[in-house]
Amino acid sequence: MMTIDDVKALIVSDESRTLELKKSTGELKDGMHAACAFLNTEGGWLIFGIRRSH
Secondary structure (H helix, E strand, C coil): CCCHHHHHHHHCCCCECCEEEECCHHHHHHHHHHHHHHHCCCCCEEEECCCCCC
């Protein structure tokens, strides 16, 4: 089971082959593309509700 601390550790990381961060479900289509890519490779994390400041 993943804890809130596990999630916090993920979201401070940069996006990678196994991590995709989306600011809202308004980005659902792009998120689903990432989910399909994860399913076809090694897996990964897709997290909505994270706004990145670049």
